Amino acid sequence: MNTRRIALAVCGLTVGHARKARARALVDDLSFEVAEGEMLAFVGESGSGKSLTAAAIFGLLPFGLRRLAGSVHLRDTELTALSERALRVRRGRDMGLVFQNPLTALNPSRSVQAQIAETYQVHKGGTRGAAWARARSLLAEVGLASAANGPETYPHQLSGGMRQRVMIAIALACDPILLIADEPTTALDVVVQAQILDLLTRLRQERGLAVLFITHDLALAAARADRVLVLYAGRAVEEGDAARFFRAPCHPYSRALRDAIPAIHGLGGRLTEIPGLPPGPGALPPGCRFAPRCPSAQDDCHQTEPTMRRTAPRCACLHPSLETP
Numbered sequence: 001m002n003t004r005r006i007a008l009a010v011c012g013l014t015v016g017h018a019r020k021a022r023a024r025a026l027v028d029d030l031s032f033e034v035a036e037g038e039m040l041a042f043v044g045e046s047g048s049g050k051s052l053t054a055a056a057i058f059g060l061l062p063f064g065l066r067r068l069a070g071s072v073h074l075r076d077t078e079l080t081a082l083s084e085r086a087l088r089v090r091r092g093r094d095m096g097l098v099f100q101n102p103l104t105a106l107n108p109s110r111s112v113q114a115q116i117a118e119t120y121q122v123h124k125g126g127t128r129g130a131a132w133a134r135a136r137s138l139l140a141e142v143g144l145a146s147a148a149n150g151p152e153t154y155p156h157q158l159s160g161g162m163r164q165r166v167m168i169a170i171a172l173a174c175d176p177i178l179l180i181a182d183e184p185t186t187a188l189d190v191v192v193q194a195q196i197l198d199l200l201t202r203l204r205q206e207r208g209l210a211v212l213f214i215t216h217d218l219a220l221a222a223a224r225a226d227r228v229l230v231l232y233a234g235r236a237v238e239e240g241d242a243a244r245f246f247r248a249p250c251h252p253y254s255r256a257l258r259d260a261i262p263a264i265h266g267l268g269g270r271l272t273e274i275p276g277l278p279p280g281p282g283a284l285p286p287g288c289r290f291a292p293r294c295p296s297a298q299d300d301c302h303q304t305e306p307t308m309r310r311t312a313p314r315c316a317c318l319h320p321s322l323e324t325p
């Protein structure tokens, strides 16, 4: 039984257009939890609402979009009830964000040691010397020994993988409860990708960090996460233990994603594409939103919208595959 404390609990999160009442929700009634020390992978095609979910948790939705419903608990604090000022403090201290392109987040004219020290000092106070010592120890922790022990280092002197390590060090500066990694390795080659994911795995084990790992790559999710949550057009369609999920996905969309992986378990295989496109922002089909692309669709699928099963395996499908793995 999992007795770990829940770090993040999202309930009924709905994100949509602030001024277009008839436009469909872009994140639709989404609920999930991440425990301390756990990695939950968010998987789905581009445009399924993964990054908007992260932005809503951080209270940083783009202009024109807003949270229409739902709650976001970080440990015992309801984040959606906080003032902007209080939320800003929480963001820097208790939640870290790492995303695909670290260059846009790093200041090119300041050393990485200074940028980490500053993040620490803004939130934790203390002397400049203590903040620099903390920066160097974090750089060592994320595997950047030369920057930890050597002279000041600037972002342009580092490779993509090393910059991503710096971003992780900044995110960890104040001992956060939650780390959200949004496609953190998409721009990296496979060797560096594996190293960064090894680092995230070690950090969550050693620090008890809750990690929300956002990816469009189901193979990575299955290999790295404890649990997987699949999103389709803003809705959760399946959630479960990663190993079970990969062996026997029960939603047709999850099966299609799994079958699109070219080499399952290293045995080789054929890359199959999922025919069709997800629904656009304005047009949802009646009934199940996956029905136009679903190889298992039946007549009722075009009328009735499926809801998430309450018992395992949890999926939202009128005709799920419930075979034992």
Ligand SMILES: Nc1ncnc2c1ncn2[C@@H]1O[C@H](COP(=O)(O)OP(=O)(O)O)[C@@H](O)[C@H]1O
Pocket (backbone or CB within 6 Å): 026, 044, 045, 046, 047, 048, 049, 050, 051, 052, 053, 062, 063, 064, 065, 281
């Ligand atoms: N600033 C925005 N204004 C309007 N629609 C947006 C905005 N940002 C994202 N969207 C739409 O919201 C949906 C989900 O986007 P996103 O969360 O970025 O997808 P993902 O991260 O899964 O690729 C997409 O259909 C996208 O077009």
Ligand code: SF4
Pocket (backbone or CB within 6 Å): 251, 252, 253, 288, 289, 290, 291, 292, 294, 295, 296, 297, 298, 301, 306, 316, 317, 318, 319, 320
């Ligand atoms: S409800 Fe029907 S259309 Fe939707 S995923 Fe299940 S079988 Fe396919």
Ligand SMILES: [Mg+2]
Pocket (backbone or CB within 6 Å): 050, 051, 052
């Ligand atoms: Mg995204």
